[in-house]
Structure formats: structure tokens, C-alpha cells
Amino acid sequence: MIPDPQIAEILAVHATGTDEFVSDYVAPSVRSLNGGQMAGQALNAAFATVGEHLDANAMHVFFLNAGDPLKPVEFTVQRDRDSRAFSTRQVLAHQGDRLISKVSISFHAPEGGADVQLPTMPEVEDPQDCTPTHGAHIAGFEIRIPRQAGDYLYAPRLWARSMSSLKNDKRLNTCALIYLSDLHSGVPQLTDLKDEDFHTSLDHAIWIHRTPTMDDWVLMDHQGESLGDGRAWYRGRFYGSDGRLFASLAQEMLVRPAK
Amino acid sequence: MPEAPELTQVLAVHPTGPDEFTSQYLAPSRLPLFGGQVAAQALSAAYPTVDADYVISSANLRFLSGGDSLSPVTYTVQRQRDSRSFAHRQVLATQGHRLIAHAGFTFHVPESGEDVQVPSMPDAPALKDCHEIASLAPGFESRVPPTPPEYVYSPNVWARPAHPLGDDPRLNATALLYLSDAHSGIPMLHAFGPRDFHASLDHAIWFHRPALLNDWVFMDKIGESLADGRGWYRGQIFSSSGVLLASMAQEMVVRPAATKEVVQ
Secondary structure, eight states: OOOOOOHHHHOOOEEETTTTTEOOOSSSSSSSOOHHHHHHHHHHOOOTSTTTOOOEEEEEEEEEEEOOOOOOOEEEEEEEESSEEEEEEEEEEEEETTEEEEEEEEEEEOOOOOOOOOOOOOOOOOOSSSOOOOSSTTEEEEEEOOSSSSOOOSSEEEEEEEESOOOTOHHHHHHHHHHTTTTSSGGTTTTTOOOEEEEEEEEEEEEEOOOOOOSSOEEEEEEEEEEEEEEEEEEEEEETOOEEEEEEEEEEEEEEEEO | OOOOHHHHHHHOEEEEEEEEEEOOOOOOOOOOOOOOHHHHHHHHHGGGOOTTTTTEEEEEEEEOOOOOTTOOOOOEEEOOOOSSSEEEEEEEEEETTEEEEEEEEEEEEEOOOOOOOOOOOOOOOOOOOEEOOOOBBBBBEEEEEETTTSSSSSSEEEEEEEEEEOSSSHHHHHHHHHOOOOOOSSSGOOOOOSSSSSEEEEEEEEOOSSSTSOOEEEEEEEEEEEETTTEEEEEEEEEEEEEEEEEEEEEEEOOOOGOOOOOO
16 A cells, blocks of 8 residues: 555645745546645645745635646736735636636734634543544545534544645645545535535635644534535534644535536 | 615726726715725626626625725726636726725526525514614614624624615625725624724625515624734624525724834
8 A cells, every 4th residue: 555645645636836836746547636735736836935934824725726636836926015924925826728626815024912702612432432434535634524413425523634644744734634624524414415416615714713733633613604505615624632723624515516 | 873875886896998998986075985885886797708607706806905986986897707607807906006905706697406504593683672773784784682782793784775676686796895894793702892993804795595685684793813913704694584695704903003004
């Protein structure tokens, strides 16, 4: 068996020009380009263009055209703003002439101050008590599915942990969170989604409230909320194993039942 | 209450070149430029560039620098995608050489299928138990329930256009986007005083179902997190009959008054 690649390898990009980067990792035999992987790489490219003191605080990804999983992705970073406390970047992801995605990213120099969190982590089984799963595969992560209501194509709640150490590297941990964040969805809570139904992400919005530690267990908790006119919408949260809210996300998907 | 402007005037832009538009409405006095106004005018600029059967499905604004409410705003529309069922536009909002915001809009040709709504209308205070305030979105009538005295904004509000808006779906969606940036869930995080500095960093909204604003809508915002000077809330807008019209989220920078400084 070929060992899983490490997250740092999957998300690596290298510079090919001023503010231009290309991804190094090409997934072996998958059906479609993983949107989370592309978004994590886009963030990695943007990080290289902002000051070391900045954390990523928000990302909004628009998926514009399907990507080819067997080809590298080229990232062009546009510098929209650099102020003392904030930088904003827009990253265009191309494969050849095809614009596959547009990513808007905000970076912030953390300011300290009050720390307030209202949502609390739902009570679920500890990852150690969950049956290891063979579904929900995402290269570089271990996944555990806790017992939960409903029997869905994708479980709305899951535990994940990087299989390799992320070495307390804030940026790598944040890129790893983005990579993971497109996994599963809350859409099966809205409709009896089947594998043969067509469903694809339209956008992906995520706010990173606190620096995550992705080589410890994190709980993803998705909640489907609306389906209409062919568009499904869910929101989600990431908690650390100590219950801290790392991030909140929202995504809209296109859902077309198989004919 | 000051006399409400016509929403159609507040939201209007006129073409000044290919895919370029300028706003006409100027606030009666110098105030920080309302982000909802920039968002809605940007949508007014994007709509003429997509075919009539496309409806707005989502909007994402990033606010880059403060705008001047006494100067018009120029909107430049970039056509980033046109497919059979989707269109995507990016709109740059500038005043002079200053980029004040950029917006991403997704438009979709509605497809038939199931309609499922999970959240139900929260236990909203009855309109008769709410009092009118000077609207944070001029052109709307706004009524809020009794709110703790330390709250700068009520996290929830009933609103409707002060003057009838008609039934043009595009105009109604644009007005809903305008309204959606008013009020905030941040006061629920108990770390936000009247003198503290606060500014929207972004604004994301998903339009789930067509809105008609000839009746009251209820907007409910929920503060969830504050850390490192950034507050985050999510929100929902319901029709008076409880239909979920839109979901949203916003991040704000929040700084105690003593360290007040400009965001730039």
C-alpha cells in the first residue's frame, strides 16, 4: 500500500513568477478536483504574499468551473489591500485558460481582547470510541464518525485529525482546516441524497475565529437549513477537542436528482 | 422620524460606460457610507449584465476602506462566468482611486425540485410590541422589540419599505440585500459599548426564496464568536408568514473605545 501523502505535501505550491504559484500535488485517480484541496492551496499561495504577523480570518470561495483532478492548478494572487491591521487578497485559480475558482481571503493581525463564544460543542462520542470508518476518505486525515441521528450519505458530524504532525505551524494548520472544510455536508439532512444524484459546491465561506490545531481531533458539525430552486444551503462549525470554536462555515450546493 | 427617501432612489445606479455604473443617491449628511447601500448598488449594477431569467442566489461583499456618504460611488462589473444556468459577476466599488469594496454575485436560473426549510420563524416579538426607530437602512420602516440598554443595536428587527416598492423581483432582492447589512448580532456577545469602534469587514448572504417586501419581514441576527478583535454573527430573514427568505453571516472588527483607530 502506498502511504498517504502528508497534508503539507498536498497543499504545497511553488512560485512560478511574481504572485504566481502552481500546485505540486496531483491526486491519484479521483473523480473530480477536491474543492477543499484547491482552496487550501489557494490560501497557501496567498499566505506567501502577506506579512508574517497576519492570520487568515475569512475566505470566500466561488467555484466557477469544474477542475481536472489530474492536472496542477495555477494560482494568481491579486493584492487588493494592505493596511496596518488587514490584508486582502483575491486568488484566481486556473487550469490553462479555464478559470475554475475565485477565492477572496482576508488576513488580520490578531488584536487580543475579549474572547467570547456562544455555541457549545454538541455531545458526541469521543473519537477513540468511534468505529474507524472506511468512507469519508480525505488524504492526510484520519476520520471517525460518531453515532448520530439519521443515516445519511454523508454524516453531518465527524471527527478529523491530521495523520502527520503540523508542528504548531499556524499557517499550515489553517490551510489544513480549509482543506478539510469542504468534506461532507449538511445537504443529506434536507433531501434523500443518493450517490448518483448530481451535487456540486457553488461557493464555500469560512471564518476562522481561533487558530486551529488540526493534528489533534476536531469535530465538524454541519447543519442543513434550506433547499429550494435546486439550491441547497448548510452551515457548519469546527470545534477543537477542548470545545473551542475554531471556525464557522456556510456553503451553497447545486442539487439535481438523477433522472 | 426623518422623512424616508424612496428606496428606488437609494438603490439606483446609472450606466456611465460598458459595464460601468455610478450611484446617484447622496446621504443628507456626512456619515460612514452604509455597507448595505454599497452592496445593493453593486447588485443594481450587476443585474443589467445578466439575462432576465437569472435571479440572485448569493452575494459576498468585502469592505476594504471606508466610503464617503456625500460622494457617488463608481461600480465596475467584471463578467467572470456565464453558463447555461449560472452567471457570476464581480463588482468593484470605487470612489476616485480608492477601492472601497468588492462584491461577488452568483445568479442562477431557478430549477424545479423540492422545497425544504429547516429553521422555523423564531419566537419573534409581535409587531404591536415593537417600537419604531429611525431606520438603520433609510427608506425602510423599522420596528424593534425592547432591547437591553447596553445593546447598541437590536439584533432583530421588523422592517418594510417606507414607500411601496412594487413587485419587481430584482428590485425586491436588491432592497433585501440593502436591509441585510443593518443591525448586528455582535451586541449579544456582551463586549460592545456605544463608544467602541466597530466596522463590517465582510457580508455574505444567500437568497433562498424570492422575497416580496410589500409586507413586513423579520430579520434575526445571532452573535456567536468574538476573539482577537473580530466579532462574528449569522442571521436569517423571514417573511411575516415564516418563510425563510435568506441566510447571512458577517464579521466585524470591534475595538474598545480607548484604542480607537481607523481600520485602514
